[in-house]
Amino acid sequence: MLKAHYKTGLVFFPAFDWAIDPTHPEREERLLYTQDQVFEEGLLDIEDIIEYKPDIASEMDIKRVHFCVPDVFSVTTKSHFISAGGAVTMGRALMEKEIDRGFALVRPPGHHSMRVVHGNRGFCNINNEAILVEYLRRHYPVKKVAIVDTDCHHGDGTQDIYWHDPDTLFISIHQDGRTLYPGTGFTDELGGANAFGTTLNIPLPPLTSDEGYLYTIDHVVLPILEEFKPDIIINSAGQDNHFTDPLTNMNFSAQGYADLTRRLKPDIAVLEGGYSIEGALPYVNTGIILALAGLDYKGVVEPGYDAARMAQSADVTRAIKGIGDVVLSNWKNRRDMQEKIRGNREFIERRRNIMYDTDMIYEMQKDEIRICDDCAGALKIDSSADTGHHILGVQIPVHACPKCVEQGYEWFDKASTGPYDRAFLQDRPKDEYLEKILKQR
């Protein structure tokens, strides 16, 4: 009889009745063959692999992270509440010591969802990992968190949410943004002036194979994690680096994913993308579950895998090493670089345009952070979209200093004099979420 070495929790929620639209990659069928493989392997019968029914996230859990425009229910479906709730279920089981590790095998995904949500971008509406992390910070003594995003696409949503948070180390490993959606995630994207260097991007060249990916884990990610010493590690476990994925150009295998999981040792993995629903997902998920449980996964080899054909070129190997060196050097010098950016400014502003590819929404955003040595800093976001909404969002961070609390309320109070139709305030220390409707549209 098989017994897991690590008690492994599993939320399996394939949402067999939910799709973005009938032929979209994010459709009912996506996890069908994964379910077949997981069931046929008998993974849920293995002693100490424990299946959990997902909880349903609350509106509050979502508001703790997002400014949803115009409101939470307008930009989500029931399935989003369950998917985020499934991630939270794993977090809670971990904190209650029912499990050593957890995997939320849920859909829809979430890592392209930013703090402000006008609609769906990159198949995502709300950010499952951020909802999980902020839930844990609210209910358990969790402070320092590392999120390692191994989806093939840059985790730009998670990056946006934690851009100003020095207690969250966000590392995204993905196919180079010059060759793939969303076109961001370069090594010089390093975080805001209060959290410089706790955002790290590792863009890998197309055709990176197991070798290059695992090199990056061993030589870049693990040493940085070692130094950061997070309370928990979360893996945004996208599965689209697989050589059969229809949307990407990488050469990763099921063995590679299992090896990655064994090395990274995430406390919780949350499924993100991955659209090779027959050739990759059944095997990759089986590999990840076995690796999390500390069981032998050597037999999980997908049909058609040929190690020789997947071997990466010397150019790719060289490029990967070069990128890793840049990331390590940025990490090492992050404090000096942060000082330079700050100069002696009190506030730093950033302007961006954000495209919602799925819902075809165009957003213009301006954010402003209060430079602070005592906390993550009060944050103000001015966001307008071609839906006609123009909102102000203010965040007072979890461990805010009195000055940042004061600043947050001042911004929020002044919103009525601005061009906004809605204003939101996240008062994280009080766990209160305020909203003002300023104009009826």
Added chain:
Amino acid sequence: MLIGLDVGGTHTDVVLIGPDGPFREVKVITDTSNLFKSVLSALEKITEGIDTLQIKRAVLSTTLTTNAIVTDQIEPVGMIVVGGPGIDPEAYRICPYFYCVAGAIDHRGREIDGLDEVEVMDAAARMKADGIRHIGVVAKFSTRNPSHEIRIEKILAEYGFEKIFMGHRTSGNLNFPRRISTTFLNAAVYSVHKNFFNAVKQSLAEKGLNIPIHILKADGGTMSFSSSIDFPGQTILSGPAASVMGAISSAPAEGDVIVLDIGGTTTDIAVLINQSPVLEPLGISIGKYKTLIRSLKTYSLGVGGDSVVQIKDGELVIGPYRKGPAMAYGGSSPTPTDALFVLEHIDDGDAEAARKGIQLIADQLGLRVEYAAERIFEKTCNMILEGAAHLVRDINSKPVYTVHELLEGYTVVPARILVLGGPAKYFVSHLKKISGYSVETVPRWGVANAIGAGLARTTCEVNLFVDTEKGVVLAPEENYTKAIRGAYSYADAEETAFELVRKKAAKNGAESENLQIEIIESLSFNMVRGFRTTGKNIRIRAQVKPGLIEGYKAL
């Protein structure tokens, strides 16, 4: 007329049921070393002076196969297993003659690696040489494509083994390790099952009793003896099912009910929803074996009327073992039954002996004997109710995979308890008091299990799998494969599933007018490749719902 017979650990209960209800009941002591004798004498006694031509069927629920497995008195079995990508099948080595051979089928039933027939022949030769007679053959994803199992069976046929069981015929559900144990158990209890019932039939025939024999299954349904020969595993753990079926006629047509079968050693707990028992999602677990054998969902708690009562580290402990009868009936350790004597609920035994036993407990607790008895009884009731709550929680926490089911899925909220078994009636009022539920005994609670067996409907399950992109309809257990030409809709699949269930039920001995066929799981997916719909993937699970046959009263 019908006969229902249930072999229990202590008694074998048998009833004769006419259209107006059971009119004769007999209890004989079970001789565990000779079940054959117990069954036969019970059948003889119940038919004494009866025109046996009027008996339409006798349904037997025995502990035969269960005992064989639990006591490990099963025959040597050979297993040939085909793995493929995933966990090494060696992890599921279930017996010494366990051969893993190369070959692989994937989740859609496509062959990835051809079967290594030489390895199969090598294994066959070795097993033959060592005198193995019964073989189980199991391939991963054989329920999506049974060709490797079928090919192996063909090869084995040349070696003249007595009986070969193929995994895809035992269950249509996915779960390779469970398919291995299920196929193994079928092969392992084959002879004991077949020989026993052949002997029963023959002895009855010699006495001029030509009664059609049916067997109760773990899912609370019946199957004819002749069809049980190919699926003897389905008779494992039919005991709890008999009692649950016996409670059905007392349950309301609508609502959730807990059934408690309070026995000497254990209390078996089950749940009825609208008079239908809740089934295990996959199958029974027995000893170290997890299976795909369809079964009622029951929770067996190590607390009963004869449970040992003792003090451990200052704490009152009840069960989980039985050391013998209550002291009131000549036993040597105090039991909850003895507590009932002290509380003057029972008086048909040696009340003094019972009091002495409870006094031992009272002394250690520093209580008066009546208080100690109350404490014991109270704790026994509480443990039983906690067990029931555990089962309800377990049923309600069953994972679901659609948004609809998660949000709108059925939640069991019982408000009623039905109790049967030896000490049932003494528990009613107290269970009622502490639970707040309506609590009643099942009428004729002493033989309700035999009545349940006698009236149980013939059940079966069919799993249908359709892949229109591949162009195949498959019901592996039924040995049904059909190529699809032209359009194929969900309605076609449903019709096929119903038809297969009807056929299977008839083969198992069902009377068609009683069938209640229902779809218990259905999924239909559009298969999309490259932004184009290329086919449909349909999965249907249909069953004859477990229940009671019509035309006979249970009371």
